[in-house]
Amino acid sequence: MQRRSTARGLPGQIPGQGAGTARARVAAALAGVVLLLTAACSGGDDRAQSGAKAEPSAPQVVITPKNGTGKAKPEKGITVKVSNGALTAVSVVAKGARVPGVLSADKTRWRSRWTLTPGTSYTVSATAGNPAGKTTSVTSKFKTLKAANVLSILNVTPGTGAKVGVGMPITVSFNRPVGDREAVEKSLQVTSRYANLGAWYWVNDSTAVFRTKKYWKANQQVSFTARLAGVKSAKDTYGVANVVRRFRIGDAHLVTVNTKTHRLTVKSNGKVVKNVGISAGRGGFIRGGVDVYKTTSGIHLTMSKSRVERMTSEWMGVTDKKDPRFYDEKIPYAVRISNSGEYIHSMASTVWAQGRRNVSHGCINSPPAFAKWFFGWSYIGDVVVVTGSGRGLDPFNGWSYWELPWKSWVKGSALDRAVSTAPSTAKQTASPGTTGAPGAPSAPAQGTSTPPPGPAAPSPPSG
Secondary structure, eight states, X not given: OXXXXXXXXXXXXXXXXXXXXXXXXXXXXXXXXXXXXXXXXXXSOHHHHHTOXXXXXXXXXXXXXXXXXXXXXXXXXXXXXXXXXXXXXXXXXXXXXXXXXXXXXXXXXXXXXXXXXXXXXXXXXXXXXXXXXOEXXXXXXXXXXXXXXXXXXXXXXXXXXXXXXXTOOEEEEESSOOSOHHHHHHTEEEEESSOOEEEEEEEETTEEEEEESSOOOSSEXXXXXEOOBTOEEETTEEEOSBEEEEEEEOSOEEEEEETTTTEEEEEETTEEEEEXXXXXXXXXXEETTEETTSOEEEEEEOOEEEEEEEEEGGGGTOOOTTSTTOOEEEEEXXXXXXXXXXXXXXXXXXXXXXXXXXXXXXXXXXXXXXXXXXXXXXXXXXXXXXXXXXXEOXXXXXXXXXXXXXXXXXXXXXXXXXXEOSXXXXXXXXXXXXXXXXXXXXXXXXXXXXXXXXXXXXXXXXX
16 A cells, blocks of 8 residues: 655645745755854854964973883983974983983984993983973983993003003904994094094904004193993994093104114104114024014014013024024013014123124114113103114004004094094083083903003014
């Protein structure tokens, strides 16, 4: 059955049109209501009509590592960033010491200057503000991961308090091979009162040597700092402590030896103070195509001093006392100048030849009175230039690094660059406008300050 519906119009409607007309009138009425409501919403807010701005937002501050981090990576450091404002204060504290950092020019970014100490708790507090007067303060407390393997410095030469010559290099020996030499080299800093240019040279996997382009200027302090704490040198291997050494450059000592004229001249700060006859290596013993009885010509450095040094013929394989080449002597006032057994030393038995002939096995024989004076007067790191022998000096025979051309020396740097020794003028801040103390405590290097013979083991004294 089909159902029908009958629409009845309102009184006065025209039959057949009543329903449609009613619906049209209702729609028109509703449209009018919507228009009224719209007009009321848009026109009823006096602030909107007058152009007033929305409420300003506060600065947004983000600290990395975030609060609660338990194994932060030391090599990543700390960063503080702000949007919609500028940093007004940043404070980082570890073990009671403030950690220095660098603030960007627009004051929207702060970063710790150095890597972080492994296994250490840090507290970072930062405050930012904006021109609208809004401020935000944020704090992050975190801890860095512990080092599974430790990179440390076994020895630094020269040691703290030493007075050395103008040719002195700085030798740093590590406890294990260094994988990431670039990262470690970046942590090494040398500063001096008078600026110089220098570069590091990795003589092997665990030893780096710093040499300047020109001799040090006399009578000044030099500082070596290794900011190793937090430096990642290999997988799971970190430095855990910083090391600082301070030493002095003494007067400018320059010794020249001419093996042809048999003369040795000593200058101090440019003035001649001694000129004596000597006897150098006589030559005549060839080994491996080299006349090892000749004194090597080149730029040597004084390396160590011995009041009495035992010198034997063992270095050339002669141990039989019946062999005419055999000798075993105790020599006074010996100053080493290479790793191939060369010394400037006293030799009373060859005074007759000193100034006239070369009769030694390679050493520089000198008068007893002069040798005693030189022993007391000289520093480690004094420059000794030998000429006239015809036998070259290897740059890595002892501390003869000055024999290597400067460009070649710089190539030995992991960073392939030279660095200035001028004191740093970079701004370090614990908070904007405030200088902070280093966050990682310094620790002394293990070992003694006694200069090692060099990267290669020295040969026995030749006499």
